[in-house]
Amino acid sequence: MKARNPQKIVLHFILMSLIIMISPLSPQERFRRTPPVPEPLPPLILPEIFSVPLYNDLTLWVVQKNNVPIISLRVIVFAGESASPDNLPGLATLTARMLNRGASDLTATQIEERIEFIGGNFSASTHPDYSLFSFTFLEEYLDQALSLMSRMLIEPTFIKREIDSARTAMYYDLVQKSQSPDFLAKRQLLRLLFDNHVYKKSTYNEDVLKNLEQNDLSSFLENNYRPNNAHIILTSNLSLEAAYRKVGRYFTRWQKKEMAPSTPPSPEPIKQTKVCFIDIKGVKDATIYMGNVVMPATDPDIFPLIVMNQVLGGTPNSRLFMNLRESKGYAYNAVSEIEFYKSCSVFFINAKVRPEVVESSIQEILNEIEIITKNKVPSPEIEEAKSYLIGNFPLQIETFDDLTSKVAELKAFNLGDEHWNKYYENIMLTTSDKLFELAGKIPIMTPVVVVVGDGDLVLNQFGKFIKEVDTFDKKGIYLGTYKFD
Template sequence: MTATVARTATTKRASRQLEEDLRRIGADLSSSAGADISAIGFSGLAEFAEPLLELVNELAREAAFPVAEFERERRQKLEEVKMQRTEPGFLANERLRKVLFGAHPYAQVSPSEAQVAAYQREDLSAVYREFYTPENGALLLVGDFDANEMLPAAEKVFGKWSGKRPETPAAPAPANPRGRRVCLVHVPGAVQTQILAGCHAITRKHPDWVKLGLTNSLYGGAFNSRLVMNIREEKGYTYSPRSSLNALRQHGYFSVSAAVRNEVVAASLTEIFYEMDKLRSLPVPEEELADAQNYLSGVFSMGLATQSGLLTQLSVMAVNELPDDYLETYRQKVRALTPQDLLATARKYLDSANMQIIAVGDRAQIESQAALFGELEVYDAQGTRLS
């Protein structure tokens, strides 16, 4: 909410004036926030760079947090939070994060209705004052411009901004669940089940990041991956199975998801773990490895071909404090990997015996199937434990 309301007005420009000034120079401006970062995104013509930077500077330093905009956003946030409770994907992700992270802040993916209702305008402005500082931020610019002109313009606009990096409060260590555990989130009458299984993994700074990224691509991270070929193409259990590496700044985790028919929950989980164990048992054939390397390298290259894609990668580098040669060396590292590298990586990180399983669906339809895979806990959509 802080990022959204901060975008609406400054102490010098009311909301309407802000929008008019953006239209006058043909610029777009947005704001966003996630588990690790808040961002002000903007785009416009290079010839209007200085007035656009001045506007961004105001938002970063002098956001006004108008009462009317705060109240409107709080109402919208309340509706959003209510709607999330009807979305199986959200419920699965929320429960998995709680299981994996316990008392760590990463365990909370969204506030409760009560928390949103209790928010005050002053709460947002306090967060803004603490975290929106130059020592805690980075200015990333991508485009067809003369750096010898753009850098002095940026220095002119932002040069007098001062402020310290906020202290990072000590956070409890994430939970470390061992052995399979099944959490069933009961949604009465659900005609399909959302499966999400996961375990702790690594961050982007870890030396095994590229290895695990390619292993994930082979397993379920690409359209022609083993998991997709198995439970979508061959068995028809689901339309969109997928595995992911979720790289939060302090801790990472691996997850695999699929929305399946109620009657094939057990069969789907069996195949999910079969493909995982297979990667841990046998080296990947050279031809399959080459295809995966070409795919991952190609996706990375395509991501750098647009301004927005390049900006995203630069942001990833800044937030995760990656080395300056990350963009130049990533594809080389992918292509240098061997079948033995991936076998060792799968054995190290993809342990089906310790996967935490979330199943969101109708308890009466899926409980007996879910219970086959580990100790079972049952919750309702509000997060209250039922058994």
């Protein structure tokens, strides 16, 4: 048998390679190298929001949705925890929780029965800037629902045994939440960011609740629960005129009162990085919360910030997750978020990591922040973030109740049309240059860092680049400072 010439084999291989290189690309290869342009997003058709003031200056907002047998009602009273007296934090929250525990001649049980009879669902929540009451019920019971809601707002009874019951429920709720490292870390972060500011009153612990008495609730209601300090949002089949007549029938007896402007001044951002630690024995992971105060949502720069948040930590495809979890294997999760307040926003990052890499994780997060402040984000990454945000917006208002909640949020923070009909446009106008300009002027490179974990596992991990760590107990009381050589 004749042996093959090795030189001919090599020559044949080279010729075949050249043919493949110069031949037209296969359809699959062309697709990989030049992916198709994404299909245009469908137009966002949002319901129009109408408004009218009642004669007592209660502002009514109406979102009309036809062929829906349910009505969704929100009442915003601009009396959140920032309105609580300095010596009585928690008062705004307790007041809001008391409204369905007795009103006029109705007991708490009777109110609960009436809500159930009309197919309703009622809840109350308190934000630093406002208290929100949510009431969803069947359309045919609109009159009964408005009557009940007006009586709860205008004539709550504040019976002592109900106050004791609500206060006890709040106490054990806070005790239960205090078992969560995420709750403790975020609360401590906000305490430090809002030090010497009225928003700090929202970070109270369970010990202060014993100071809240019946006359405190009555005084808070008298001074803050007024029609000229409230908005009603109604999502239903009703026209503006019909809603005006219905709401006016039950709420015109609510008497207005002269009130001072309620928007607090903007808190100052932290100018030097601070690292803090809360020790919880037996916790296997280390929880990191870090962030700083940035501009309020009414600032035009909020839209580049929303896009930047998406790039940095909005999804599992974002930079933080890909670095800390996928690349380094440090974290179980890593996200960034923006929380809105009337006077500011808070940009923060949350990660749950292995204790032995807690300092390295903080360093990697700071590195990612530094990269985004010193290097322009590539346009494809920007476009991907914008596409996600625009595609996700309709999902936030998909259900009837979600739509009402979104409108209530807009009105609570006085956001207007820029965050409604012009939301798509404002997101799409964000460019790599705009994001780079924003990143260079907001104080995200000097965050407050709070770590919660088992001190026996975590504290000895510091010292490489973090030289000082302030320690606090679970209630936020300062314990001392560890200094590492």
